[in-house]
Amino acid sequence: MPKPKNAMEIFQVLDKSNCRECMEKTCLAFAGAVYLGRRSIEECPKLDRETIERFSEKSEHENSIEQNRDAYLADLKKQVARIDLSAAAERLGGRFSDGRLTLKVLGKDFSVDAAGNLSADIHVNPWVAIPFLDYVLNGKGITPSGRWVSFRELKEGQERYPLFQKRCEAAMKQVADHYTDLFDDMVHIFGGRQVAEAFESDISVVLHPLPKFPMMICYWKPEDGLASSLNTFFDEKGADNLEIGSIFSLGAGLALMFERLSQRHGFS
Ligand code: SF4
Incomplete structure (x- = not known):
């Protein structure tokens, strides 16, 4: 409707x-x-x-994003096939061997070969494949500063926030509300690190979905009649390594991975 x-x-x-x-x-x-x-x-x-x-x-806008997603992914693979992967490995702090560039995604090896084919130690969904390839093509290798900002504070983040909130933060919050092991899994399965509770949250975990692109997920438990809440934060400099459309795609892809994980454990 x-x-x-x-x-x-x-x-x-x-x-x-x-x-x-x-x-x-x-x-x-x-x-x-x-x-x-x-x-x-x-x-x-x-x-x-x-x-x-x-x-x-889904809204028409969301449907059109999904239709364009597959075409965009195919185009990124073609572009990657035209670049020097060994130079990209040096720029991004990755590894180049046997004709493949390998980067750590959530603590796991994620590789692309000279034909643009992807392989990984974890299940690859297209929402995550897009930011990975965009990072390989356009990542500047800028070192994160350690200052966290919200999605809305990123360049062009304000106008894209409603959809990001729905596809990433609201979707993750729903998993976190029901599947209380989610944050332990972020640490043990996805190579995350629990850090001091930021922004007065109850739990804060830092993930590395891409090498120089940390992301912090903060969760506030329900309390005194107030609903729980979940927000994501990005390093202000790290975000220079990835454009806003790819950050949206990454957030949606991670939410999907967490949903699948909770389903595997029978929580939804
Ligand atoms: S308060 Fe209303 S909206 Fe909330 S759970 Fe109860 S019936 Fe549903």
Whole structure:
């Protein structure tokens, strides 16, 4: 269905019991949060699958992004086939051997050969393959500064934030709310590092989805009737190594990986 015109359209399908299981004070508050993209409709446990699917359909904009994604990925592979991979390895701090450039992605080897073919120690989804190839082609090898900024503070981040919030932060938050081992998995499976709680969060983990592109994920647990929250932060200099479209793609790809992981453990 097309995007709801207002929060009341969402409110109409809710249970209206104000039961607070979604951690919002009222159903109306929940409807408003869904309308603004802060919450996802499936976070109300009282809704049936049909209603959830009706309200979760992708917008035309999202559909066009997905259609263009595959063409863009094919184009990036062609471009990579035309560059000197050994020079790229030097620029990016990677390894070049047997005609392949290898970089660490989430602590695992991720390689591309001279024909643009990808191989990795982890499952490669297209959302992650795109930023990897973009990084190989255009990454400047700039060293991160250690100062964290939000997606909105990145160049052109403000206008892309609503979709990033939905496809990355809201999707990750939903996994984190139900699958409490997620942050341990980030550390043990994805080579992350738990750091001092930043921005007064309850948990902060730094991941390295690309060598000079750290990303911090902060999670606030639900408390005193307030819903949980999850935000991502990027190094202000590291983000010079990747353009905003690729950062969006990376966030969506990581959220998808975390969802799959929680499904494998029977949490969704
Ligand atoms: S979970 Fe939230 S939205 Fe759903 S019925 Fe309860 S208060 Fe309303």
